[in-house]
Amino acid sequence: MMEVQRKSQKAYLYNKCPEAFLASITSSTGDAITAIDTNGEIVYWNRAAEELFGYRAEEIIGEHIFKIVPVERRKELEIIWEKVNKNGFIKAFETERLAKNGDKIPVEVTISVIKDGKSIIGYSAIFHDIRKRKEIEKKLIELSNFNKKIIQNAPVGILAIDRHGKVTCVNPKLLNIFSHSEHAVLGLNVFELPINNEIREFFKMVLEEGKEVQLEGEYTPPWGSKAYFVMKCVPLLDDQGKIEGALAIIEDITEKKKLEKELIESHEKLKKAYMELKSLDELKSNIIANVSHELKTPITLIKGFIELALLEKDEKKRNTFLIKAKEAVMRQNSIVDDLISISRVERGEFRLTIQKFDLVSVIEECIRRKKNFALRRNIEIIKEIKEPCFVKGDKIEIMRVILNLLDNAIKFNKKNGKVTIKVEKENDTAKVSVIDTGVGIPRDKINDIFKPLTQLDPKATRKYGGTGTGLAVAKKIIEMHGSKIKVKSEMGKGSEFYFMLPLASLGP
Incomplete structure (x- = not known):
């Protein structure tokens, strides 16, 4: 009952001077608008405020404004109030306010005093949600930092000059190529640097004629060894197409x-x-x-x-x-x-080093190594892996097995064929499958392909390549892991080679 009376008193304060309140809070109905009395208690809370902060008007009216002010921002608010009392308002300052769910929302706040004649009876606050703007600003900063990182970590030397030849940008790789320090280059005129005359002439040609030029040469700094490089220089143009500088990319080919x-x-x-x-x-x-x-x-x-x-x-x-x-x-x-x-x-000298390893990363590395080989034969490699998979085994030798299976699947495939590599978890094991759309293997010859130095068809071997040792080694490696390489094949449709490995825990 007392709570109802207290909130009724706050509503009375609002009803007492409706014109003053309305003049303050109707300036921007799209934003969250609140009003507080001189004790800091909330007396008005519009629908936009409900949406922004998550509090309904009936549950927030009568509460102190500190309810939506983070602890670390309360001192800031006290300073703001002093300025508002002195100047009558404060416009669009950025801060954070606390939502009902605990989120800190970046907002832009405008606060004005509410007067009854000459006396201050409260304050109105307009909160503009700036989360989207902050996100854009964050992305712009990230993009700027990312671009800087690209330049700083580029594997080639990068040098930019303005239309007068002044060096405006230089990255570590370029300094390394020419054995210079940044302070000895940045801000200086490129035509005054201790570089080849041929390079100076190339820069001059780009700035004066707007031509793209390329040069291969060598450079021996006073305190370094001879370096070989290739330089490509292009003009930088403004919106009107006028030359405002030049960009040089220098690759060290030593x-x-x-x-x-x-x-x-x-x-x-x-x-x-x-x-x-x-x-x-x-x-x-x-x-x-x-x-x-x-x-x-x-x-x-x-x-x-x-x-x-x-x-x-x-x-x-x-x-x-x-x-x-x-x-x-x-x-x-x-x-x-x-x-x-x-x-x-x-000779019985083959040994394994068993350890826990990431099977997915091994497969991805195998695909990377065979990518160009597959592209040359117009073969598409498809990876079907749904989740992380850690296994126990010899990482190097398992990679050898997968590379061999991929190599065969690509070599003995049809034109524009496909190779699919899959990982499926079955109980406490991982099943690794390599499936191709190739020529297939006769059923009565499947066991022969695993015999050392055995080829099913010498003529086919000359066509596709190979020594006949890969599958024999792969078979032995998998057997030493306590498993077997199994084969499913249909002539003219393709083959599937698969084996099992014991799963390892995801933890250390």
């Missing part, structure tokens, strides 16, 4: 130059290894020719790509040749690894 040399040396070593492996008489006679072919093909590719790279002046094309040469080296290493592994299996 390591690529070294790689060219290393690839040539690697070619010679691999050629020697090929000759040694070719002479091994332990291999079956019908496999020798295939192993020879598999070893020789990457060497021939490496030699060819290196020769093309050495002759090619276009940096982009040369990089393509070097990448292809590197892929051939990786293929060569994979073949040698398979041969070594099957030898270890036959």
